[in-house]
Amino acid sequence: MPFNPFVIPFNIGLYFIILYVVARGVVWFRDLPRTDKLRMQRGFFGRPFILSIKEIFMEGLIHRKIFKVNPVLGYMHMSLAFGWFLLILLGTIEADIFGEKHLNPPYKAIFFRFFNPDHGTAGLAKHYGFLMDLILALILSGLLIAIIKRFWSGIVGMKRTANLKFLDKVALTSLWLIFPSRLLAESFTCGAYGSGSFLTGSLGTALAGFLPAEIMAYPFWWLYSLSLGTFFILLPRTRYMHIPSEMFLIFMRNSGVRIGDQYGSCADVQIHACSSCGICLNVCQLSTSADITNIQAAYFVKGLKREDDVFDIALNCLMCGRCDEACPVGIELGPLRMIHRRAGDPPKDTMSIWSGYLRLRNQNIQDNGESHITAFQYLKPQPVKKGPEVLYFAGCMTHLTPGIPIAMRKIFEAAGIDFDFMDKDGSVCCGRPLTLAGKDREARELIRNNSDAIWRSGAKTLVTSCPICYKIFMESYHLDVEVLHHSQYINRLIEEEKLKLNFLNKSVIYHDPCELGRGSGIYSEPRRVLIHISRLGKSNHEKEDALCCGGSLANLKIDRRKITDIVSDVVEELTLSNPDYLATACPLCKKTFGKADIKAGSEIKDIAEIVAMAIVSEPPEAIELKKRTKLEKVSL
Amino acid sequence: MARNFGFAPIKGRVIDFDRNDKRVFEYVLEREPSFALCIGCGGCAATCSAANFTEFSLRKLNILIRRGENDEVRKIVDRCMLCGKCTLVCPRGVNTRNVVFLTREAFEEFDNYAI
Numbered sequence: 236m237p238f239n240p241f242v243i244p245f246n247i248g249l250y251f252i253i254l255y256v257v258a259r260g261v262v263w264f265r266d267l268p269r270t271d272k273l274r275m276q277r278g279f280f281g282r283p284f285i286l287s288i289k290e291i292f293m294e295g296l297i298h299r300k301i302f303k304v305n306p307v308l309g310y311m312h313m314s315l316a317f318g319w320f321l322l323i324l325l326g327t328i329e330a331d332i333f334g335e336k337h338l339n340p341p342y343k344a345i346f347f348r349f350f351n352p353d354h355g356t357a358g359l360a361k362h363y364g365f366l367m368d369l370i371l372a373l374i375l376s377g378l379l380i381a382i383i384k385r386f387w388s389g390i391v392g393m394k395r396t397a398n399l400k401f402l403d404k405v406a407l408t409s410l411w412l413i414f415p416s417r418l419l420a421e422s423f424t425c426g427a428y429g430s431g432s433f434l435t436g437s438l439g440t441a442l443a444g445f446l447p448a449e450i451m452a453y454p455f456w457w458l459y460s461l462s463l464g465t466f467f468i469l470l471p472r473t474r475y476m477h478i479p480s481e482m483f484l485i486f487m488r489n490s491g492v493r494i495g496d497q498y499g500s501c502a503d504v505q506i507h508a509c510s511s512c513g514i515c516l517n518v519c520q521l522s523t524s525a526d527i528t529n530i531q532a533a534y535f536v537k538g539l540k541r542e543d544d545v546f547d548i549a550l551n552c553l554m555c556g557r558c559d560e561a562c563p564v565g566i567e568l569g570p571l572r573m574i575h576r577r578a579g580d581p582p583k584d585t586m587s588i589w590s591g592y593l594r595l596r597n598q599n600i601q602d603n604g605e606s607h608i609t610a611f612q613y614l615k616p617q618p619v620k621k622g623p624e625v626l627y628f629a630g631c632m633t634h635l636t637p638g639i640p641i642a643m644r645k646i647f648e649a650a651g652i653d654f655d656f657m658d659k660d661g662s663v664c665c666g667r668p669l670t671l672a673g674k675d676r677e678a679r680e681l682i683r684n685n686s687d688a689i690w691r692s693g694a695k696t697l698v699t700s701c702p703i704c705y706k707i708f709m710e711s712y713h714l715d716v717e718v719l720h721h722s723q724y725i726n727r728l729i730e731e732e733k734l735k736l737n738f739l740n741k742s743v744i745y746h747d748p749c750e751l752g753r754g755s756g757i758y759s760e761p762r763r764v765l766i767h768i769s770r771l772g773k774s775n776h777e778k779e780d781a782l783c784c785g786g787s788l789a790n791l792k793i794d795r796r797k798i799t800d801i802v803s804d805v806v807e808e809l810t811l812s813n814p815d816y817l818a819t820a821c822p823l824c825k826k827t828f829g830k831a832d833i834k835a836g837s838e839i840k841d842i843a844e845i846v847a848m849a850i851v852s853e854p855p856e857a858i859e860l861k862k863r864t865k866l867e868k869v870s871l
Numbered sequence: 872m873a874r875n876f877g878f879a880p881i882k883g884r885v886i887d888f889d890r891n892d893k894r895v896f897e898y899v900l901e902r903e904p905s906f907a908l909c910i911g912c913g914g915c916a917a918t919c920s921a922a923n924f925t926e927f928s929l930r931k932l933n934i935l936i937r938r939g940e941n942d943e944v945r946k947i948v949d950r951c952m953l954c955g956k957c958t959l960v961c962p963r964g965v966n967t968r969n970v971v972f973l974t975r976e977a978f979e980e981f982d983n984y985a986i
Contacts (some may be wrong), residue, residue, distance in 0.1 A: 666952075
């Protein structure tokens with residue numbers, strides 16, 4: 236049988252999707268900036284290409300990262316993706332070996348059983364048929380989990396699963412129909428001809444026992460072809476666009492292309508590479524602790540894809556970076572949100588041609604007419620003290636937790652460091668809160684004012700107590716002085732043996748502040764300091780998996796009561812082992828922790844305060860002796 | 872003439888609640904309901920980073936927005952650095968930072984689409 240009209244829907248879908256993906260890829264590449272184009276060209280002929288193939292196999296087909304997070308979910312994704320891939324690959328080989336001729340059109344491989352109904356009854360063909368049935372069984376088992384997950388998400392350990400819209404549902408249904416209809420179509424055909432292996436063969440024989448198998452088979456072949464065709468046609472408009480986009484993204488990332496700070500091709504690829512798998516929903520503390528369930532990364536990205544107004548969603552986020560860490564596709568979710576915060580409400584005339592199949596994005600940053608505003612003209616150059624090599628910048632938040640600057644002063648004095656307290660009379664904000672609100676231009680003015688003061692002071696080292704300030708000092712100040720967070724600085728003082736500390740014999744749990752940990756990658760120094768002076772224990776959320784205190788300045792929209800909900804959960808989680816101190820390295824975390832009910836016995840302390848307590852105070856006789864020797868020297 | 876005497880008659884200052892432009896207040900209140908909780912204690916103004924350098928009082932700003940004296944608000948609202956100290960000290964849990972952010976947003980919106 237050379238041809239049958241039922242293959243037409245499949246053929247239309249297949250050729251459409253191939254042409255579409257190629258065209259889309261070309262458009263994405265064309266819209267990249269020149270440097271990124273060069274990166275990708277270089278990547279194509281080098282190591283990145285090989286790395287990408289490996290990563291596409293490991294992440295796109297096997298879904299290794301999802302396996303790590305949740306084995307059941309990983310199995311589901313793996314069986315569908317890898318299983319389908321194998322089915323296509325081995326099906327093509329099967330059609331090539333056992334078909335009438337070599338190099339068949341794709342439909343001959345996909346509907347092989349229809350065109351060769353009595354194939355595979357003996358020898359090698361039989362074993363091959365067994366393999367094909369095994370793969371189909373693998374896919375069907377994954378599909379079963381997917382269906383269960385859709386209705387009872389708790390079974391696979393997911394607290395929530397992504398909500399879908401109409402087109403997604405149609406595409407999902409067609410995807411779900413593909414494999415059962417294949418199973419039934421093959422089974423009926425096999426039943427009629429007495430062929431097939433353990434799955435299609437036995438099911439076919441059973442069905443043929445009481446049904447007219449030959450007549451029943453044909454509609455199911457139509458259904459199989461139709462569901463494939465529908466799925467392919469709808470793919471660009473639904474979340475399944477992540478399949479081609481993810482491959483493109485992996486190659487892009489391996490070539491060194493990053494999202495940058497404005498909308499462009501890379502952001503568009505990342506938006507489309509989101510599969511709405513919902514892993515970000517489960518790590519987001521706004522969803523797990525505060526019951527805010529419409530702003531998570533999956534919904535944000537989906538909103539961007541549909542060009543909805545997501546400005547409020549973009550602002551309602553702690554920017555703690557937990558979803559960035561968890562995303563199995565590696566979408567730069569934080570930077571994506573920042574781009575949107577900066578851009579403000581999207582221009583309404585962004586065009587969608589062919590109702591969303593191709594879109595023309597406005598490539599340029601909108602000029603929102605703010606360039607003339609100089610909001611901070613009132614800021615005069617700050618008075619500076621020349622001389623000390625170390626400059627201490629407490630930061631706004633630290634002024635609300637006076638214990639920290641007092642402790643820092645004690646530490647500096649104990650180590651004999653000549654320092655200048657840059658903002659002892661109140662600081663000019665570092666600019667990070669404005670940056671986080673998307674007001675880059677205004678932030679620039681504050682940055683200029685502070686940089687000027689730092690430069691004029693002639694200091695070599697800038698120590699700050701606030702991770703929020705630290706992050707912007709590192710990212711946007713471009714200072715030629717060394718910037719250290721106080722935990723790094725204290726660690727250095729200990730290593731250089733300038734600071735002599737007692738062992739406190741207290742149990743401590745350390746909480747990684749978001750901006751210091753995930754934001755700036757500083758995990759080891761605070762831990763080394765704490766190990767030096769105390770018994771540092773482990774919580775269930777260490778390093779990259781650290782929780783956010785909930786007080787983040789990044790969230791402009793959150794209700795104060797919701798913050799209390801979040802921080803109560805966090806403190807409860809971190810004080811499970813009843814530590815003497817719950818240590819943190821951020822004044823804002825410390826201040827926020829203060830809102831929660833803390834178990835009796837545990838105390839919230841900044842790392843600097845604990846260190847200050849451990850400082851070896853010299854016995855009075857020694858001080859007396861020093862004074863006397865000094866006096867003797869003078870008298871001599 | 873008046874200048875020569877070293878003093879001048881005080882200019883009439885009447886706030887007409889019926890005629891004042893309450894759009895900004897309504898815009899903010901709709902999007903940040905906690906704005907209504909403010910008791911005017913002045914904690915925000917006391918801790919303010921910007922107030923350290925210039926005349927800026929969030930407490931005053933709140934009252935001006937409520938009264939609908941938008942011209943006064945427009946003059947000073949950009950001075951805020953959005954550092955967030957006021958939000959942390961507010962005893963009533965007003966999201967003061969968002970109030971400032973929304974006020975600016977309201978001005979942008981009403982300036983662009985003047986009625």
